[in-house]
Amino acid sequence: MDAVFDHDTDPEDPGRRGLNLVVCIKQVPDSAQIRVHPVTNTIMRQGVPTIINPYDLFALEEAMRLRDQYGGEVTVLSMGPPMAEEALRRALGLGADKAVLITDRRFAGADTLATSYALASALAKLGAERPIDVVFTGKQTIDGDTAQVGPGVARRLGLNQLTYVAAIDLLDRATGEIVVRRRAEGGLQVLSSRLPCLVTVLEGVNEIRRGSIEDMLRAARAEVTVWSAADAGIEDPQQCGLKGSPTLVKRVFAPTPREESAEMVAVDGKRPAQIADAVLDLVFAHAPKLETELGAAPSEKERR
Amino acid sequence: MNTKAPARPGRKEQLPERFQSYRHVWVFVEIEEGRVHPVAFELLGEGRKLADALEVELAGVVLGPAGAATDAAVAAAFHHGADTVYLAEHDALASYRNEPYTRALTELVETYQPEIMLLGATTLGRDLAGAVATTLKTGLTADCTELAIDGERSLAATRPTFGGSLLCTIHTRGVRPQMATVRPRVMAMPEPDPERDGRVVRHALDLPEPDFVTKVLDFIADARTDDVNLAYAEVVVAGGMGLQSAENFELVRELAAALGGDYGCSRPVVQKGWLPADRQIGQTGKTIRPKLYIAAGISGAVQHRVGVEGADLIVAINSDPAAKIFEFAHLGVVADALTVLPALTEAVRRRVGVPAPVAAG
Incomplete structure (x- = not known):
């Protein structure tokens, strides 16, 4: 061609x-x-x-x-x-x-x-x-x-x-x-x-x-x-078309939800600051290392 | 559209004789500007599992001019799981160009006949994979999120379909190699073993420069340093349509900064023009694997989900309790992101201090 x-x-x-x-x-x-x-x-x-x-x-x-x-x-x-x-x-x-x-x-x-x-x-x-x-x-x-x-x-x-x-x-x-x-x-x-x-x-x-x-x-x-x-x-x-296509779709499906459903943070009647604290508590409970890593991030200058 | 189902040829399709000797799993080890793209190591980790399931070798393919970059790539391929490295060195492969790379990789495939070949779905990998697959007249499945071997030694490549609303599993029939690309960060990075070594197969190539019309005149490195780490950031905060305006993304940026992380968005945000395309997270944007991912005002379509599922901890904030994102988040907050984001920023600053901004010169 x-x-x-x-x-x-x-x-x-x-x-x-x-x-x-x-x-x-x-x-x-x-x-x-x-x-x-x-x-x-x-x-x-x-x-x-x-x-x-x-x-x-x-x-x-x-x-x-x-x-x-x-x-x-x-x-x-x-x-x-x-x-x-x-x-x-x-x-x-x-x-x-x-x-x-x-x-x-x-x-x-x-x-x-x-x-x-x-x-x-x-x-x-x-x-x-x-x-x-x-x-x-x-x-x-x-x-x-x-x-x-x-x-x-x-x-x-x-x-x-x-x-x-x-x-x-x-x-x-x-x-x-x-x-x-x-x-x-x-x-x-x-x-x-x-x-x-x-x-x-x-x-x-x-x-x-x-x-x-x-x-x-x-x-x-x-x-x-x-x-x-x-x-x-x-x-x-x-x-052409399906005949000329080496790839074949075998299965189409929806992803399955995670086995454990999300842990929902209670929000009713709470102020945004309280919600934020509750979220951070849970984040650090799930990922304890994150708290120390984030805490280590501030520089000396920022601390002063 | 077909109204009738296509006639199915016999239940099992016999692989033509000439492809039956094709063996082993290959990973293309992408080098750009002298450095191996980390996606190659992620693919070696995944390729190792496929090779073990098939009881064959895992091989890396390294192309480039002879020198330190290819030497380092060969060693790194062994460290990350390769048994063999096919090494083809030539000056014509100094910078990536489609023509010489396509010719080189095609020749290697035809000579050594792998049954599976994986490439990173980078701009280089996609440019090369499309050309090589067409030359070989074989099947290529783009942007896979899961790879497996079925009962008949066939590669089952799963990827999002229909604009990312469903997943599909694709097979390649009647031809080898079975080719697939995978986006950076979709597969986990394997632990390197610096003691690991293997066999190098050197392949001499004839690539006369006059054959190649396209020349690389220059490489303009991205001056911006603020956006390169999104895919590899340890903490990512992203916003969706629930943020309601481009201006409100300042709230996302502030929380990301307080956490010392990077920020992004869902696809509709880019389509709205609120953020540039390089901030998009999901199937058609960046795939991330952070330790913490906070999704604010994002509904959680499949195409977004496949880009964030590798995160260790997903926190979703959305005012719609029925949002899909709560199906795969670990922590959910049913609330308006516009009020929770600034409160979170404030709480993070109070509790862990304010990280120093990354030195920007």
């Missing part, structure tokens, strides 16, 4: 048409409103509103900023059930230029490996029409929380993988160089890489714009391209 991303084969003047940017987004249930059935331990999906995965909005905004600066277009791509079209339409309303939904019964039950296969196939098809400069994703989704699909897509397409990006410092269309700051443990890595690449965007690095009236109107009328697995150029349906 690498060849379609090869900019050397792009006959167009790279500066003229601007950047081709694709943002992968996912429609997710609004986790703040998920309820678990207390008896059956199943998710009560009915009536739970869906949203664009909040982390993806930072990716979308970052892509639109690059487009606004260098010209070009932003395509949003999603894999999901037909209703995921809503999320794509919302992204158009925020300012994306085009939207593609890949939807097929064969995608159902996909884990991250199967998801990255389907998305990579669709990206390869989009890239065959016109080479893609940067694929964006959020750092992870709020329903799966795996952060694995971005790296999976990069790997499958041979894209340079830049995860947890806090800032894009430079993008040089002529040389294809991109310089980013990447969140690492204890600091930021400054990385130089080349287009085409895949960037997963860290949360909180920008603020999603409010769509303009024009964008809202355009989104309402715009056509969302809908592709089946075959339309998306998927060669091997065995690698």
Whole structure:
């Protein structure tokens, strides 16, 4: 699949048409409103509103900023059930230029490996029409929380993988160089890489714009391209959905309460200071070492 | 969504022949900026149990340029339970970059064929695990909170699901290695044994620099010193939506300071923008294992619970007597956190004195 991303084969003047940017987004249930059935331990999906995965909005905004600066277009791509079209339409309303939904019964039950296969196939098809400069994703989704699909897509397409990006410092269309700051443990890595690449965007690095009236109107009328697995150029349906997923969920369950229930501190008729003293008494009764450790903490100066 | 249950292939799925020789449990020993991340030792402690259950070896994998850092990592891996260390040294591995690390780790897996590989769910570990698992076309389970071996030598990896409202147990079928990541502090740190030694398997790698497009230009160390210790703090105070405003987090900070500890919050607080994401405690934030954890105005969703269950003593303050947090707290106070927090700060100052602030230069 690498060849379609090869900019050397792009006959167009790279500066003229601007950047081709694709943002992968996912429609997710609004986790703040998920309820678990207390008896059956199943998710009560009915009536739970869906949203664009909040982390993806930072990716979308970052892509639109690059487009606004260098010209070009932003395509949003999603894999999901037909209703995921809503999320794509919302992204158009925020300012994306085009939207593609890949939807097929064969995608159902996909884990991250199967998801990255389907998305990579669709990206390869989009890239065959016109080479893609940067694929964006959020750092992870709020329903799966795996952060694995971005790296999976990069790997499958041979894209340079830049995860947890806090800032894009430079993008040089002529040389294809991109310089980013990447969140690492204890600091930021400054990385130089080349287009085409895949960037997963860290949360909180920008603020999603409010769509303009024009964008809202355009989104309402715009056509969302809908592709089946075959339309998306998927060669091997065995690698999609449940069949293509090496991981299998064997059991879903609610955590059991601790065997001993919490010791409740009596509060009735007590002033806050009395409650606080009762709490500290119990804390030190449970953890006697803590009292001496805390007591040892004050410095000489504080004592005086 | 599937309406029909998927057709189940035969009751037992035979592992394809080429994977049947895969043996042993591996832990990736993450080194960043010359230091082993403590999550690697936590994973070696957990990996030891898995290896013992399977009656196989526990191995650490150390990647980096030849030098003091890799030498120290090899020794430390033995001290924390490894029988063997696979050591691949190369200058291209000087700083973490996805491409050379993915190539190195993939080559090691294909050569020595482990059945299980564990990595820390750090920014490095997640970046690497996703790329390696995709290259190997194998299963990867992120952010596990519990690991076990079932009756058929299969790794049972448990993690929160559905946005952290339930737990699920995941298996990898038909392919090896079974890969999983675990967040720092989820597993207990094993007691190191400085006498422990083992076998080093050196593996030569061919990693020509021109193959690697991405270059590390610089590393900007975090200037802030106030937030690095949350995961490893001995005392943690955290607030949730019951605090009602960003300003009220001053009450949380004051109690944490009086106790000489650090402070944090639940996920909705970060989503509200009251505190930055690096203060979030829970499945998608930091996992903590303090001696004392005080949760004020936090309801106690599963995704929060899995991040704090390792605490020795959990004190919950919540005005809702039905709050989930009372299901896993050790001490419960049904009261308004906004009045109890300042009273606690006052009581701590009175009874144990005021700790000196950590020297901030």
